[in-house]
Structure formats: structure tokens, C-alpha cells
Amino acid sequence: MPSTRGATSLAAGQLALELATELPRLGIEPEWKAQQRLWGHPFHPMCSYLASFPAALAHAFIARYSRPGDVVLDPFAGRGTVPLQAGAEGRIGVGNDLNPFAHLLTAAKVEPATPAEARTRLARLRLAWPGAAARWLALGAAIQADPGNGGREPVPSEVALAFHPTTFAQLLYLRDALDLHDHVDRFLAAATTGILHGKSASYLSELMPNTFSMAPRYVRDFAARTGFHSAERDVFRCLGAKLDRLYRAPLPASPGIALLGDARDAGARAAATLRVRGMPDRARLVVTSPPYLRVVKYGYYNWLRTWFLGFDAAAIDATLDDAHHRAPYLVFLRDVLHGLRRALTDDAIVVMVVGDVATDRGRTIHTGMGLAGQVWSEAAAPEGYKLAGVALDEVHAGRKMTKLWGDEAGRATQLDRILVLGATELGRRRALSAAALPIDWTWPPRLRAL
Numbered sequence: 001m002p003s004t005r006g007a008t009s010l011a012a013g014q015l016a017l018e019l020a021t022e023l024p025r026l027g028i029e030p031e032w033k034a035q036q037r038l039w040g041h042p043f044h045p046m047c048s049y050l051a052s053f054p055a056a057l058a059h060a061f062i063a064r065y066s067r068p069g070d071v072v073l074d075p076f077a078g079r080g081t082v083p084l085q086a087g088a089e090g091r092i093g094v095g096n097d098l099n100p101f102a103h104l105l106t107a108a109k110v111e112p113a114t115p116a117e118a119r120t121r122l123a124r125l126r127l128a129w130p131g132a133a134a135r136w137l138a139l140g141a142a143i144q145a146d147p148g149n150g151g152r153e154p155v156p157s158e159v160a161l162a163f164h165p166t167t168f169a170q171l172l173y174l175r176d177a178l179d180l181h182d183h184v185d186r187f188l189a190a191a192t193t194g195i196l197h198g199k200s201a202s203y204l205s206e207l208m209p210n211t212f213s214m215a216p217r218y219v220r221d222f223a224a225r226t227g228f229h230s231a232e233r234d235v236f237r238c239l240g241a242k243l244d245r246l247y248r249a250p251l252p253a254s255p256g257i258a259l260l261g262d263a264r265d266a267g268a269r270a271a272a273t274l275r276v277r278g279m280p281d282r283a284r285l286v287v288t289s290p291p292y293l294r295v296v297k298y299g300y301y302n303w304l305r306t307w308f309l310g311f312d313a314a315a316i317d318a319t320l321d322d323a324h325h326r327a328p329y330l331v332f333l334r335d336v337l338h339g340l341r342r343a344l345t346d347d348a349i350v351v352m353v354v355g356d357v358a359t360d361r362g363r364t365i366h367t368g369m370g371l372a373g374q375v376w377s378e379a380a381a382p383e384g385y386k387l388a389g390v391a392l393d394e395v396h397a398g399r400k401m402t403k404l405w406g407d408e409a410g411r412a413t414q415l416d417r418i419l420v421l422g423a424t425e426l427g428r429r430r431a432l433s434a435a436a437l438p439i440d441w442t443w444p445p446r447l448r449a450l
């Protein structure tokens with residue numbers, strides 16, 4: 001097994017050799033790498049999300065392996081890349097995730113507010129602000145002076161110090177006013193999470209980069225050391241500008257479905273919801289990327305966003321399945337594949353992006369390499385799936401969430417292996433025969449193709 005550094009510098013030939021002894025290669029060119037960074041619908045980058053994959057990767061499989069009107073499912077949907085891309089291509093996108101933050105982002109994208117709904121609601125909130133401001137400014141000032149605030153509105157001190165007093169008061173007001181069960185308010189809340197922090201004037205705080213929240217203790221120390229004071233940012237104006245960016249393109253062609261729950265029973269819940277809505281209740285394609293082995297803490301690294309949404313970051317991390325060791329991880333994936341079966345058509349194709357992890361928070365681990373092979377032999381094959389092959393996606397060091405742990409951890413995931421499976425022999429043959437199909441990379445998609 002190569003060391004971390006060895007893995008980083010593995011030549012393409014060596015990789016090919018390693019694979020040749022493992023799994024058959026599927027001839028799908030990773031054309032998604034050649035597309036510009038923000039290829040796809042402007043809803044995709046609504047809010048950054050750790051370990052999300054590019055919309056172009058989703059397109060490479062959706063365009064090849066599904067037709068307009070088909071159901072495309074992702075049981076680990078994250079920020080909703082697959083269901084959104086499916087909807088943008090006239091498919092019915094269904095995204096499931098156990099993380100309420102991921103669910104909110106997915107729901108905002110597949111059941112979005114129209115531009116008129118979002119702008120009208122924002123205008124109402126802005127108009128009501130002057131009447132409400134005194135109360136929220138007073139509360140904000142009290143919290144910033146004493147984050148515990150006598151238990152009235154306990155806010156983590158790192159949240160309180162991230163914003164200018166007026167911005168903070170506006171956020172407290174918005175947080176109170178937005179009803180996350182309403183699709184318009186949810187869309188505004190999701191858009192707000194995307195502008196909470198980042199290093200430019202379009203963000204509400206410049207304390208942290210946009211990608212993820214830095215560790216709270218680091219933030220406190222940094223703020224104390226540098227005497228950090230956030231510039232004043234008007235939440236309504238910044239959110240209005242964010243809406244302009246999001247609505248640069250028409251809404252996705254087809255609405256989709258966002259489900260909140262465990263991937264192990266996502267199949268049954270997806271089928272039931274599709275049936276209730278009078279839609280075809282089986283997916284012809286699954287495109288998904290399960291949580292990486294022991295890599296991401298979705299609550300901890302999103303604590304400012306989860307605070308704004310009223311979610312408990314620690315509870316999120318306690319529930320999600322990314323802290324597994326290899327053996328229970330494989331059992332988990334087998335359960336997921338078992339549960340998916342009931343929601344698949346006979347000729348369904350399942351595309352699984354499996355990250356090969358060589359380091360865990362900066363430390364070398366040896367269980368990640370060759371993981372895709374084990375996912376195939378220990379999780380998919382025993383559940384009766386048929387292997388069409390594996391496509392390769394070399395992930396550039398420093399890209400993705402691996403930046404989290406600095407330079408060394410920037411090499412946490414060197415190579416994604418993309419397992420392409422048939423639900424049956426029919427699905428496997430379909431996967432093989434469509435693999436080499438040329439697909440259209442024009443964006444927005446040509447309507448006649450839908």
C-alpha cells in the first residue's frame with residue numbers, strides 16, 4: 001500500500017495498473033473536469049458544501065443514463081447537486097440526506113421560490129425592518145455584550161463576534177421571521193446561509209472563508225489577536241444581490257423532491273413520496289457519493305450556518321454516518337444498496353462516487369485505498385448488483401473539503417473511483433452500451449433535447 005505522499009505522486013500508469021488488478025475500467029471520459037468551475041444552473045453554488053461534487057459530473061451520468069421524465073435519485077444528496085441537475089435536464093430529481101442543512105439546501109433548489117415570490121417576500125421583510133429594528137438592535141447589543149445573555153437568547157460568542165451590530169440585529173430578525181417549512185422563506189434562508197461568511201463585500205462577515213466555518217476556538221483567538229471588527233453589511237441588500245445571482249437563469253425545467261432521512265431507507269421513502277405525487281415511483285438512475293470515511297464533520301464545519309437555521313451542529317455530527325471505520329462502513333453501504341433496490345427499475349443504473357482516502361485529518365490511514373473495490377465485493381455484489389466497471393476521477397490535491405486540515409490534509413482524497421453498477425444484468429448492459437455516448441455540454445441545455 002503506498003504512503004500518503006506516494007499516493008499523491010502516483011503516476012497515471014501506476015494507477016491504471018493498480019486498477020487493472022482490481023476492477024474493470026469503464027470508458028467514460030472525465031469530461032466534467034474540462035468544464036468551467038461554475039458549469040450548470042446558478043442554484044448549484046447557492047451555498048458551499050463540503051465534499052460536494054461538480055454539477056458537470058452529475059450531468060455526465062444523467063445525460064448518458066436517463067431520459068427526460070425519468071426519476072433520478074441520490075440517497076446522499078448533500079447540497080442537492082444531483083436532484084437539481086436532474087431537474088434542470090427535465091428529469092424528476094429526488095434527493096435524500098440525513099443532515100437537515102443538506103435537506104434545506106436541496107429543498108430550496110428542487111422546490112424553489114419563483115423570482116417574484118422571493119423578491120416580494122424580501123421587500124416585505126425590508127419594509128418591516130425599521131419598525132422592528134429597535135428591538136433587534138437592543139437584543140443584538142445585549143448578546144454581543146454577553147453572549148450567554150442570561151439565558152434569554154443564548155448565542156455562541158463566536159456567532160456574536162462575527163458580525164457588525166446592525167448586521168447581527170438584522171440576522172436575528174430574519175432568523176426569527178423566516179419559516180423553514182414555507183418554500184419561499186426556505187429559499188431565502190438557504191440563500192442567506194450562502195452569504196453568511198466569505199472573503200468579499202458580498203458576504204455578511206469576512207471573519208471566515210466561504211467554504212466552511214473555521215473551528216470556533218480558532219475564530220475566537222483570531223478575533224482577539226487581530227481586534228477583528230466586522231464591516232457593516234446590510235442583510236437585505238446583500239440578500240437581494242444574491243437573489244439576482246441565483247436568478248440569472250430560468251428555474252429548473254422540472255421540480256423535484258427533497259427527503260430528510262437515513263439513506264438506508266431512502267428507497268422506500270422515495271417510492272412512497274413519488275407515488276403520492278402521482279409520479280413514476282422507481283428510479284432509473286442513482287448518482288451518489290456516500291460520506292467519505294472519517295473525513296467530514298458537517299455540523300462542526302458549518303456551525304455559523306446551523307446557528308442561523310436553528311439546527312444543532314453537535315446533534316448533526318452525532319447522527320451522520322461519516323465516522324465509521326472500514327468494516328461497519330461497508331455494512332452500512334450494503335444496507336443502503338439493499339434499501340435502494342425497491343425503488344429501482346429493472347434496468348436501473350447506480351453510479352457511486354467513492355473517495356479513496358489516504359489521510360484522516362492529516363494522519364496517514366491505510367484503509368481507504370482500494371475502497372471502491374471493497375464496496376463492490378462486500379456491499380454491492382452480495383446485494384445482486386452487476387458491475388459495469390469503474391470510471392476514474394483524479395481529485396486535485398487542495399480541491400474540495402480536504403483543504404480543511406491544511407497542506408497535509410489537502411491530500412486526504414487523491415482519487416475518486418466511480419463505480420457503475422446495474423440493478424440487474426439489463427442495467428449493466430445499458431451502462432456499458434451508453435458509456436461511450438457523446439453528450440452535449442452546452443449550458444443551458446438545448447430545450448429540444450428535453
Ligand SMILES: C[S@@+](CC[C@H](N)C(=O)[O-])C[C@H]1O[C@@H](n2cnc3c(N)ncnc32)[C@H](O)[C@@H]1O
Nearest residue numbers: 052053076077078079081098099262263291321
Ligand atoms: C459526500 S457528501 C454528498 C455530497 C453531494 N454529492 C453534493 O454534491 O453535495 C455525503 C452526504 O452524506 C450525508 N450522510 C451521512 N450519513 C448519512 C445517512 N446515514 N443517511 C443519509 N445521508 C447521510 C452527509 O450529510 C453528506 O451530505
